[in-house]
Amino acid sequence: MYHKEKSIQIKSSASALYNNLSVLRIAPRSLTYFAVVHANVVNMVSASWDGLNYSHRQLQSKEGSVATSSSLIMQAAWCVLPSRELLVLTSQRGIQMYESDGSIMVYWHALDSPETPTAQAVFTRGIAAVREKYICVGISSGSVLVFDVPSKGSNITLSEVLEEHKESITDMASECSGSLECIADLVSADDSGLLCVWKSGEDFQLLNKIPGFDMSCSSVKLWKGTVVAGYGTGQIRLYEAVTGILHAEINAHARWIYSLDIAPFTGLLLSAAEDSLVRVWHLTMTPETNNVEIEHLYNECVTDTQICGAKFCDGDGYAFAVTGYDLTEIIRYTQG
Amino acid sequence: MSSRTLPLLFINLGGEMLYILDQRLRAQNIPADKAKKVMNDIITTMFNKKFLEELFKPQELYSKKALRTVFDRLAHASIMRLNQASMDKLYDLMTMAFKYQVLLCPRPKDILLVSFNHMDAIKDFVRDTPSILSQVDETFRQLIEIYTPLSAGELQLIRQTLLIFFQDMHIRVSIFLKDKVQNSNGRFVLPTSGPVPCGTQVPGQMRQFSCSGEELKRLQFSNGGNYTSALREGSFEMFGERVIKLGTNMYSVSRPVETHMSGTSKNSAQHTKVNTAPNPLAKEELNLLAKLMGGLEMQTPTSTDSGFRVNLFATDEEEEEALISRPDELSYEVINIQATKDKQANAELAKIMGEFGESGDPAPTSSSKGDDLLAMMDGL
Numbered sequence: 001m002y003h004k005e006k007s008i009q010i011k012s013s014a015s016a017l018y019n020n021l022s023v024l025r026i027a028p029r030s031l032t033y034f035a036v037v038h039a040n041v042v043n044m045v046s047a048s049w050d051g052l053n054y055s056h057r058q059l060q061s062k063e064g065s066v067a068t069s070s071s072l073i074m075q076a077a078w079c080v081l082p083s084r085e086l087l088v089l090t091s092q093r094g095i096q097m098y099e100s101d102g103s104i105m106v107y108w109h110a111l112d113s114p115e116t117p118t119a120q121a122v123f124t125r126g127i128a129a130v131r132e133k134y135i136c137v138g139i140s141s142g143s144v145l146v147f148d149v150p151s152k153g154s155n156i157t158l159s160e161v162l163e164e165h166k167e168s169i170t171d172m173a174s175e176c177s178g179s180l181e182c183i184a185d186l187v188s189a190d191d192s193g194l195l196c197v198w199k200s201g202e203d204f205q206l207l208n209k210i211p212g213f214d215m216s217c218s219s220v221k222l223w224k225g226t227v228v229a230g231y232g233t234g235q236i237r238l239y240e241a242v243t244g245i246l247h248a249e250i251n252a253h254a255r256w257i258y259s260l261d262i263a264p265f266t267g268l269l270l271s272a273a274e275d276s277l278v279r280v281w282h283l284t285m286t287p288e289t290n291n292v293e294i295e296h297l298y299n300e301c302v303t304d305t306q307i308c309g310a311k312f313c314d315g316d317g318y319a320f321a322v323t324g325y326d327l328t329e330i331i332r333y334t335q336g
Numbered sequence: 337m338s339s340r341t342l343p344l345l346f347i348n349l350g351g352e353m354l355y356i357l358d359q360r361l362r363a364q365n366i367p368a369d370k371a372k373k374v375m376n377d378i379i380t381t382m383f384n385k386k387f388l389e390e391l392f393k394p395q396e397l398y399s400k401k402a403l404r405t406v407f408d409r410l411a412h413a414s415i416m417r418l419n420q421a422s423m424d425k426l427y428d429l430m431t432m433a434f435k436y437q438v439l440l441c442p443r444p445k446d447i448l449l450v451s452f453n454h455m456d457a458i459k460d461f462v463r464d465t466p467s468i469l470s471q472v473d474e475t476f477r478q479l480i481e482i483y484t485p486l487s488a489g490e491l492q493l494i495r496q497t498l499l500i501f502f503q504d505m506h507i508r509v510s511i512f513l514k515d516k517v518q519n520s521n522g523r524f525v526l527p528t529s530g531p532v533p534c535g536t537q538v539p540g541q542m543r544q545f546s547c548s549g550e551e552l553k554r555l556q557f558s559n560g561g562n563y564t565s566a567l568r569e570g571s572f573e574m575f576g577e578r579v580i581k582l583g584t585n586m587y588s589v590s591r592p593v594e595t596h597m598s599g600t601s602k603n604s605a606q607h608t609k610v611n612t613a614p615n616p617l618a619k620e621e622l623n624l625l626a627k628l629m630g631g632l633e634m635q636t637p638t639s640t641d642s643g644f645r646v647n648l649f650a651t652d653e654e655e656e657e658a659l660i661s662r663p664d665e666l667s668y669e670v671i672n673i674q675a676t677k678d679k680q681a682n683a684e685l686a687k688i689m690g691e692f693g694e695s696g697d698p699a700p701t702s703s704s705k706g707d708d709l710l711a712m713m714d715g716l
Contacts, residue, residue, distance in 0.1 A: 016499040039500055072337050072500065092337065117339040117394045121493060168489060191489025215535070216489035232443070232488050234536045240547075248544045251537040254528070254563050256443070256492065275539075276526050277560060290547055296557035304519065304526045306439065325439075325499060326506075326523070 001280065001298040002320070002333040008045055010330060011058055012038040014308055014323040017074060018125075018218045019171055019259050021309025021323045021330070024078040024085065024100060032313055033100070034330050035076045035087065036323050042076045042089060044102050045330065059102045061091045072123075079129035083151035088135060090124035095137050095145070097156065107156040109147075111139065126172040130186050130200045134159070138169025144188050146204060162204055167191040170218050176264045177224045183207065184241040187227050189217040195227055197241045210244045219260040223267070224285055226292050230257030230271055238283075238292050247292040253277060259310040263317030269294070270320055272310035276302050278322055278333075300333060337497040338490070339394035340482065344451055345403070345498060346391055347479070348437070348583065350382050351454025352430040353407065354461060357416075359587040360646050370415065370644065375461050376468060377414030382458075383471040392478065397501055415643040421659035422648035428507045429648075435502040436512065436524055437582040442533030444491035446580050447498075448483050449570045453583030455479070476574055484572050511586060528561035538563045 014020050014036045024033040030049040035042050042059040061071050071093040078100060079086050085100040097107040113122050124145075126138030135147045135156075142165030148157050167190040175182045184207055185200040193212015199205040210227070219230040226247065227239040234253035239246055253273035261270040262283070269281040280298040285291075305324035313319040319334040354375065361371040381387075398406070404427060411418055411426065418426065437450045455476050462468040483491075506522025517525050532538055539559040544552045570579035649655040 013504055015503060016496045039503065117396060119340060119394045121338050121490075123337070167487070168493075170489065191487055214487070216487070216492065218492075232492065234532070234539060245547055246545050246549070248542065250542045251539050254532045254536060254539050254559070254561060275561070276528055291544075291552075293544060294542065296542065296555075299558070299560040301528060301560055304523050306526065326503060 002300060002335055005319070005332040005334050006051065007329040007331045008034065008047055008054060008321075010034075010036055010038075010043040010045060010328055011056055012041060012043055013326045013328045015039055016306060016308050016325040019075060019077070019309060021259065021311050021321060022077040022087075023311045023313055023321060024080070025314055033078070034321065035078070036309065036330065037073045037076050040070055040072055040091075042073060042087075042102070044087075046101075057102050059087075059089070059098065061089065061093075062096060062105060062108075074123050074125040075127055077127040079127065079135045081129050081135075081149060081151075082132050084149070086129075086135065086149070088127045088137065090127060090137055092123045095124050097135070106154045107147075109145070109158065121168070123168075126169040126188065128172040128174045128186055130174045134200055136162075136172055136174075136186060136188075138165075138172055138188060138190075140168040142166050142169060142190060144169060144172070159202075160204055162188075162196075162198070162206075164188075164196045164206060164209065165190040165192075165194060167194070170216060171220045173220045173222045175222045175225070176262060178264060179224065182225045184222065184225060187220055187222045187241060189220040189229060191216045193217045193229075193231060195220065195229060195239065197227070207242055208244050210239055218257055221260050221262045221269075223262045223264060223283070226283070226285070228260055228262065228269060228283075230260045230273075232256045234273060234275070236260070236271060236281075238294060240290070240292070248294050250281075250294065252279060255306075258306075258308045261311045261320070263312045263315055265315040266317050268297075268312065268317035270310050270312055270317070272307040272322060274306040276305050276307065278302065278307060278310050278320070280317075280320075302331060337396070337500065338494045339396060340486075341397050341494050341497040341501075342395060343388075343392050343479070344447065344483075344494065345397065345434075345501065346406070347382075347475075348434045348451055348454050349403075349407065349430045350410065351451075351458060351583070352433045353411065353426065354378065354458060355585045355587050356426055356429055356648070357411075357646065358461070358585075360648060364646060366644065366646070374414040374416045376465055378410060379458060379462050379472065380468050381410055381413035383468070383475055385471070388475060388478075392482070397497060400501070417643060417645045418648070419645065419655055419659070421655045421662070422646065424662060425648040425658065429509060431502065431505060432507050432509050432512070433586075434498075435505055436517065438495060438498050438502065439524055440526070440582060441495070441580075442531070443535065444488060444495045446533070446570075446582070447491065447495055448479075448572060449578045449580040450583035451479060451483075452476075452570075452572070453578050453580070456578070457585055473574070480572065480574065529563060531564050531567045534566045534569045536566060538565060 015038050017037055020037050022035040032047050034045045040061045044057040044059060046055045061073050071091045073089055073091045075090045077088055079088050087098040087100055087102055089096040093113060094110040096105055098105050111122060111124060121140055123140045124137055128136045130136055133149050135149055137145045144162040145158060146160040148159040170189050170191055172188045174186050183199060184197045186198040188196045193215045195210040196206060197208040199207055216232040217229045218232060221228045222241060225241050227241045229237050234255055234257060236250045236252040238248040252271055253275050255274035257271060257273045259272045267283040269283055272278045278300040282295045282297055284293045302322055302324055305327060307322055307324050309323040311321055313321055322331045407427060408423060441447050459469060459472050508522050512518035540556045542555045542557060546552050567579055571577055647655050649658060
């Protein structure tokens with residue numbers, strides 16, 4: 001179904017972090033941006049669609065005006081809002097937001113880090129752009145920070161702190177189908193496997209809490225009102241977001257799942273794990289029966305690699321890209 | 337990242353070091369009483385109460401440089417001496433072995449079983465010396481108390497922290513190459529076969545449910561591997577079968593242990609980039625090191641003492657050759673701490689701490705790290 005394309009080399013290898021690949025498609029300029037985290041650095045590559053031009057930039061974790069920082073980055077992701085796109089970095093010290101090409105830091109939010117390290121780790125992780133103007137970021141304490149983002153400029157403000165989770169946030173996702181009919185806007189996941197479903201607004205509203213079975217949910221997506229969750233046990237579960245009804249349960253991988261992605265136009269689902277496998281599935285909604293079906297389509301084995309990031313490069317799922325621990329390349333696959 | 341990683345890193349690396357030294361002592365036919373003294377001295381030092389107290393405090397991982405210094409000191413805690421080349425090789429073997437174990441752990445919790453395998457072996461080395469054994473037992477209890485209650489997510493965070501520490505290390509180890517667990521490019525083999533971890537099902541089954549919760553369909557997909565059901569879970573108590581073999585002594589059979597330096601320089605280039613980046617934690621680390629070194633007493637062999645040298649290579653010529661031909665980017669920069677008495681130690685360390693300040697300026701004494709950060713942000 002897919003064949004391997006030419007890989008993109010990156011300046012330093014990918015670290016073993018959940019969801020360690022972010023992709024931004026810039027159609028007007030026929031470019032795709034990729035971002036991969038290595039310890040305290042984000043490797044950014046801009047690739048032209050004709051495969052001829054690649055340009056690299058390394059973004060170092062900055063705390064305030066300190067140019068270099070040993071603070072480790074947990075995740076980097078582009079947030080696409082109607083008016084602008086921002087690159088968000090979550091680290092041990094706080095949250096940094098940049099213009100999408102990484103050229104200018106627009107906003108910095110410091111975490112309340114304790115003077116001396118505590119047994120409980122302190123960091124930020126989990127990034128999602130919600131509706132027209134929110135960027136949500138998770139914290140190791142379980143809190144979710146909601147930032148209000150103006151259509152331009154750096155006057156970003158902390159609008160709300162959502163306190164539902166008791167364990168560290170692992171990942172967050174907003175409704176990606178583009179449909180305005182969906183009630184649920186955001187899902188947040190944590191180390192206990194708990195999923196919280198939210199509706200955005202001046203005050204975010206908790207719609208539902210779906211319990212985990214004490215198994216960390218490391219990656220989550222929300223599409224047409226369905227939550228797709230990947231767990232440390234290698235299982236994937238599909239839930240109806242608002243009701244919590246379990247639609248499907250798949251014993252998908254032999255190791256911890258590190259990344260999930262959905263191609264919103266076709267319903268293709270990508271899952272990747274430490275077991276070296278990337279799998280492609282297809283989700284079908286039957287609105288009459290309110291059922292969601294999942295079908296397995298394809299396997300790709302990335303030999304001797306613990307995969308840490310896998311994302312579709314376009315809304316149809318025509319191509320996808322993969323990163324792995326200790327790999328200094330982004331491996332690409334295209335249909336055909 | 338996790339602030340509880342250091343004890344696990346230290347104990348597992350220490351365990352590997354003991355396996356290797358034990359094998360070399362036997363291979364070089366060192367008299368049994370001397371060999372035993374070396375092992376006992378090192379283990380006593382490793383489990384020194386004050387030292388472990390510092391180690392177990394929640395803190396970020398040390399830099400590679402700082403950790404290497406600790407192990408240098410540890411290896412010289414007895415009458416045994418190692419030349420630079422042998423110490424380098426010892427450290428290469430220790431780190432690649434533990435990297436392999438961390439990477440191949442079926443699930444994050446199994447890192448504890450790997451640690452317990454090392455602890456079991458250490459206990460066996462000192463089974464005839466009750467005083468040391470009780471120190472080791474005490475630490476074992478502490479490990480169990482601190483780590484077994486952690487959730488899978490927290491243990492994965494520890495594992496991820498360790499993997500960042502080991503990132504870009506691809507030194508080829510002869511014993512791994514022979515056993516086909518490492519490729520010639522230095523990367524470890526990750527099989528897509530064998531038992532799945534405890535708590536995981538063999539991939540394949542897909543279950544679909546109706547809105548009322550009844551199972552509608554059950555399908556199978558082809559998983560592309562050759563997996564079998566999980567083995568029984570190993571014991572997380574002081575005693576018991578660990579089931580996982582990672583962390584057990586792979587040097588029991590006398591096999592020459594060589595590392596290959598050639599062909600690794602390309603991969604190691606990035607590894608040194610992260611290493612040599614200015615590390616604002618250097619001063620804090622050295623404070624910690626000073627405290628640790630206070631607990632590590634170094635023995636000075638007198639002229640009539642039975643000190644001897646251990647070689648990690650087959651011959652002295654090989655050892656010399658290894659030192660000369662070691663690629664620059666793989667050299668471990670060790671903080672040279674010669675001190676044996678407190679006063680001397682503090683003076684030396686103070687001097688070194690001064691050296692670590694930006695452009696040699698003396699280290700600022702008053703402001704804490706937190707104050708520095710606040711001051712910077714006020715300036716935003």
